Amino acid sequence: MNLKAAQDTRSEAQVAARLSHIRIVLINTSHPGNIGASARAMKVMGLQHLHLVTPKNFPCAEATAMASGADDLLERAVLHDSLESALDGCSLVLGTSARMRSLPMPQMDLRSAAKSALSEHEGQHIAIIFGQERAGLTNDEIHRCHQLVHVDTNPDYSSLNLSQAVQVMAYELRMAVIGGAGNTIAPSDWVPVDAGQMEMFFVHLEQTLLDIKFMNPEQPKRLMARMRRLFNRARPDQNEINILRGILTATQQTAQKHDN
Secondary structure: HHHHHHHHHHHHHHHHHOOOOOEEEEEEOOHHHHHHHHHHHHHHOOOEEEEEOOOOOOOOHHHHHHHHHOOHHHHHHHEEEHHHHHOOOOOEEEEOOOOOOOOOEEEEEHHHHHHHHHOOOOOOEEEEEEEEEOOOOHHHHHOOOOEEEOOOOOOOOOOOOOOHHHHHHHHHHHHHHHHHHOOOOOOOOOOOOEEEHHHHHHHHHHHHHHHHOOOOOOOHHHHHHHHHHHHHHHHEEHHHHHHHHHHHHHHHHHHHHHHH
């Protein structure tokens, strides 16, 4: 191996290491060919971790054919029966969405999203989720995201194939690694909790709001959607989530004493 080849190998190993904490999550994908094409898009840019939530048809020969040499990613792809499972252990969840629903959420462009993902603490896992081809992310899936990622396209023709969306996201992630400049370094004492702990907090929060009769049990979704947006934007660390859960527990205990 000559010197240039050795440098290229080391460089690619470094890129792969920086991208190793990022998982691409495809939800309820209808066409197996899109799974294969997405795997190809990922491998070309150095991404290795593909997670599939309830795909319509997988494994499938069509997916393998469309992977065009990236079938090793398909073999390692992790299948999930729920989005919650796919997000387990992730501290940052970015959702790709072409349109906003009833409750606006923070949005960023692809380049900003890539920098945000790479600014996470080493060892923290990041999920970038893509919804079903026709409908995109549902409102419930959007509420699991810390922020939404917007692909800036021609407003007169904004249709983007699933694998194309994966490709441009993967490209921006790779460019962010290679460029390396401009990334914000998070404080050393801040490591946000994962999606599973956040979900347990939201369950606890909703029950507490019901216990103190702050929330209307007949119409809980609107308030909880706003509370999710608030706390997902804050992205608490372990100490902070412990404090919040402690406040909720104390509030429930006080409410129970008053009821008695």
